[in-house]
Amino acid sequence: MSRMHRNGPIALLFHTLVVGFVLAPLVVICLVAFTPANTLTLPTTQVSLRWFAAVFEHPDFVASFLNSLWVAAIAATIAVVLAVAAGLALDRYDFRGRAALNALFLSPLMIPHLVLGVALLRLFALLGATGSLVWLTAGHIVVVAPYVLRLVLAALSGLDRSAEQAAVTLGASSWIVFRRITVPMILPGITGGWLLAFINSFDELTMSIFITSPATVTLPVRMYMYATESIDPMMAAVSALMIAVTAAAMLLLDRIFGLDKILVGQG
Amino acid sequence: MSSARAGTTPWLLAAPGALLFTALVLVPLVLTFVLSFHVYDTASGVKDETTLAHYATILTDSYFLNIFWRTLRLAALTTMLCATIGAPEAYILSRMGEPWRSIFLLAIIGPLLVSVVVRAFGWSMLLGPTGLVNEVFRALGLGTVKILYTETAIVIALVHVMLPFMVIPVWTSLQKLDPMVEAAAWTLGASRFTALRRVVLPQVTTGLLSGSLVVFGLSASAFAIPALLGGRRLKMAATLVYDEYMHELNWPLGAAIAILVLVINLVIMLAYQRVVEARARRTLG
Amino acid sequence: MGFLTLDGLTKRYGEAAAVSDVSLGVAKGEFISLLGPSGCGKTTTLQMIAGLVEPSAGRITLDGRDITHEKPDRRGLGIVFQSYALFPHMTVAQNVSFGLEMRKVPRAERDTRVKQALALVQLAALADRYPRQLSGGQRQRVAVARALVIDPPVLLLDEPLSNLDAKLREEMQFELRGIQRRVGTTTIMVTHDQSEALSMSDRVVVMEQGRIMQVDAPYRLYESPATPFISTFVGKMNRLPGVWRQGGIEAGGRLLPCDGAGLAEGAAAVLAIRPEKIGLTAPGGGVIDGCIKARFFLGSAWFFTVETSAGLVGVSLPNAGAEPACEGEAVGLAWSSASAKAGRPEGVLSA
Known part of the structure; x- marks a missing residue:
């Protein structure tokens, strides 16, 4: 950047305030989580891990955490498989109904999660499937698959098709080309898509709150219910753990794909 | 780009996804749409008779109209605040040198990936009667101010959650801008402010507009923020639907509200696509 | 009849003909250039020989065998793509070895043949590098080694030097020609660069608007251009x-x-x-x-x-x-x- 493109002092002050505003709630959570007190106060004299310990002694939270982990991992994995297959169809072929399929696959991005939640609740109630972890996971697949699809489509369109042609002329069958050439070449898109799907599923509240039952409550839903009833530092400890998990996944995403590229696609 | 030999291959590839999406998106939406016309009776639940009463109730009862009005008002306020904070911030970010630019971009859009419940909880700690904000007010001799469970709290947290959705599109359109264009305006005699207003701003308006539409749509259907920071009495459309489904058990009425929220969202998203397409047309010539 | 024969080869896209009625016989061991401005149909012709584009009419025979409608993975031709099309996730040795793996060549033989091919293009020392760690000229050599290692009856080169800078391009012209002489593989090269075509080939095929305008040895082409277009396209006039x-x-x-x-x-x-x-x-x-x-x-x-x-x-x-x-x-x-x-x-x- 040249000298004349530097930000002035007013701009930097504004920037500091914005960054402070964005990070404040997260920083406060991480600090309060270490309080030794019984109330939501900042630790002033000493830090304590007692509230983190309390989380792990709380069977509901542990169960919900495991539910979320399971749902997010399975949903992300199946979403990747579906999105790669659908992405190949949408990128490589020109066929009737292509635009309609594309719209169908991306539609969950345009439908508020609230509406998806009540809609799935109605379906599951009619099927007698409320309280099923499998159906909950299916709902999550639908919500996260569009993110994967967008990354897979971007990766496919950026792919140098002549590498695939080269493999064909060297004698590779279409399955071998897919497995040995195409998949490795779009692997960053696939991995980034999986992680983004995992995070989105792991964090999902608004749809899940309608379609979970006491046995299938996910972590965000558990936290929501806990926060509406009682507020103690354990909530801060759980939140701090979630921030830590998310930050780890985020750094991984940034390494693999460049976080700005992924998130720019999310807006 | 694509090989022409279509045949059945693309359908076989897309079929598993298409089936799942039809079963779990289209079918449930249709079911909910139908449900919104069913009669509801507190004693016997959902009946097989159809009625327009739920829509009539929502569109005439002042209780519902108030909530819709609040939803639109707060969503609009959030959008305006996001634009006035997010657009300058994206511009400042774009003028930073590496590595600061990447670090701060990550700091600003990264929280997008942190669960909304966590962020709402953070704000409830900051804004509560014993929270950090009130500590500062007391230290300044302003006394305790009730912020939590007011519209102010909802708007602050909504702006916090939605800000990345404004920064990202503006940032994207700034990325496409040749940095020398602004310098060219200076060499032609434009002041910094004039260059910003006449050269930079016109080129980011599409980003600003598409960001505004996304922020408005997401704010108007937000659930966790009003639920956790608005308390029991300050309802918005999404918390209203939740109440009708989970507490009143009046599913048909809840379905009717949800359908209205969906329609408003789809209108906004269609407008969004028009904006994107118009931009594509303009850049193509 | 040549070793490779094109007979009335035509490719139409809708109404427009990209290649019309191209007939050509190529002798075994010959180095032929398809020369012409962009859009003249030379690349489409090459792709039809490779099997990547289906001809609308005409026949291609290789050593007496009709391969017009044979799948590209069955033809066994060696192709060097304009972008080189190296597999970015494989090392140099793995790239070169890929075609041999597809032919189920045993491991030990594969290793020796990969070594020989890399030695031929003077890249033996870089066998374990990835394509992104190589210079443009080195990538080009990998692409040549990958195409030659399978002992193809015909080597197809699609604008092989267009991505190199001027100095390197000149060096690679001589080197490619040298390799071709040593191995003796029948070679067809597509290029829009007349000096490349003149310096490397035994015969040059000049194409314009999908048709062959002249087929001649480089010297004859230069001295006796068949049309005013060729006279100004090949050299100055x-x-x-x-x-x-x-x-x-x-x-x-x-x-x-x-x-x-x-x-x-x-x-x-x-x-x-x-x-x-x-x-x-x-x-x-x-x-x-x-x-x-x-x-x-x-x-x-x-x-x-x-x-x-x-x-x-x-x-x-x-x-x-x-x-x-x-x-x-x-x-x-x-x-x-x-x-x-x-x-x-x-x-x-x-x-």
């Missing part, structure tokens, strides 16, 4: 319009000596002569006088544009070590009548 008189063309008030078989006395004609066939003399000492308008130093040669009564004439002289005539100087232009040819304005220059 002065073209001076005038009227045919016995023994030369009358232009600018002078009779310019040239070869003009079959032209009628008094017919409109164009004199064609290459810049390097013209010499500079003192004024009055040549066939026409003129004034030097501009002078360019090209290192190995000087290039002049000379204004004459017959029009602007380009003249190229080898750099003899002394400074030649300056801009503004009056000079005479001299040439032998055998080095200039006359033809009809839009017609064929020589039979």
Whole structure:
């Protein structure tokens, strides 16, 4: 950047305030989580891990955490498989109904999660499937698959098709080309898509709150219910753990794909 | 780009996804749409008779109209605040040198990936009667101010959650801008402010507009923020639907509200696509 | 009948024909260039030979076997793509080995053949690098090794040097030709660069608008271009319009000596002569006088544009070590009548 493109002092002050505003709630959570007190106060004299310990002694939270982990991992994995297959169809072929399929696959991005939640609740109630972890996971697949699809489509369109042609002329069958050439070449898109799907599923509240039952409550839903009833530092400890998990996944995403590229696609 | 030999291959590839999406998106939406016309009776639940009463109730009862009005008002306020904070911030970010630019971009859009419940909880700690904000007010001799469970709290947290959705599109359109264009305006005699207003701003308006539409749509259907920071009495459309489904058990009425929220969202998203397409047309010539 | 034969090969996209009625016989071990401007159909022709594009009509035979409709993975041809199309996630050795794996060649033999192929292109030391760690020239060699290791009957090169910078391009021209000589593989190269085509090939096929215009050895192509287009596309050519008189063309008030078989006395004609066939003399000492308008130093040669009564004439002289005539100087232009040819304005220059 040249000298004349530097930000002035007013701009930097504004920037500091914005960054402070964005990070404040997260920083406060991480600090309060270490309080030794019984109330939501900042630790002033000493830090304590007692509230983190309390989380792990709380069977509901542990169960919900495991539910979320399971749902997010399975949903992300199946979403990747579906999105790669659908992405190949949408990128490589020109066929009737292509635009309609594309719209169908991306539609969950345009439908508020609230509406998806009540809609799935109605379906599951009619099927007698409320309280099923499998159906909950299916709902999550639908919500996260569009993110994967967008990354897979971007990766496919950026792919140098002549590498695939080269493999064909060297004698590779279409399955071998897919497995040995195409998949490795779009692997960053696939991995980034999986992680983004995992995070989105792991964090999902608004749809899940309608379609979970006491046995299938996910972590965000558990936290929501806990926060509406009682507020103690354990909530801060759980939140701090979630921030830590998310930050780890985020750094991984940034390494693999460049976080700005992924998130720019999310807006 | 694509090989022409279509045949059945693309359908076989897309079929598993298409089936799942039809079963779990289209079918449930249709079911909910139908449900919104069913009669509801507190004693016997959902009946097989159809009625327009739920829509009539929502569109005439002042209780519902108030909530819709609040939803639109707060969503609009959030959008305006996001634009006035997010657009300058994206511009400042774009003028930073590496590595600061990447670090701060990550700091600003990264929280997008942190669960909304966590962020709402953070704000409830900051804004509560014993929270950090009130500590500062007391230290300044302003006394305790009730912020939590007011519209102010909802708007602050909504702006916090939605800000990345404004920064990202503006940032994207700034990325496409040749940095020398602004310098060219200076060499032609434009002041910094004039260059910003006449050269930079016109080129980011599409980003600003598409960001505004996304922020408005997401704010108007937000659930966790009003639920956790608005308390029991300050309802918005999404918390209203939740109440009708989970507490009143009046599913048909809840379905009717949800359908209205969906329609408003789809209108906004269609407008969004028009904006994107118009931009594509303009850049193509 | 050649080793590889194209017979009436045609490719239509809707109404438009990208390639029309291309027939060509290629002898075993021959190096052939398909030369032409972009959009002339040369790449489509190559892709049809490779099997990547389905011909609309015509036949391709290889060593007597009809391969017109054979799948590309069954043809066994070696192809070097313009972008090289290396597999980015595989090392140099893995890239080269891929085709052998597809042929189920046993491990030990694979390793020796990969080593030999890499030695052939002088890359033995970089076997474990990834493509992104290589320079443009090195990537190109990998692509050549990958195509040659499978012992293809025919090697197809699609603009193989277009992504290299000028200096490297010249080096690789000689090297590629050297490798081809050593291995003896029948080779077809697509290029839009006339100097590449002239320096590397046994025969050059000039294409324009989907059709073959001329097939000839490089020297013959240069000396006897079949059309005005080829004469200016391959090398530089002065073209001076005038009227045919016995023994030369009358232009600018002078009779310019040239070869003009079959032209009628008094017919409109164009004199064609290459810049390097013209010499500079003192004024009055040549066939026409003129004034030097501009002078360019090209290192190995000087290039002049000379204004004459017959029009602007380009003249190229080898750099003899002394400074030649300056801009503004009056000079005479001299040439032998055998080095200039006359033809009809839009017609064929020589039979």
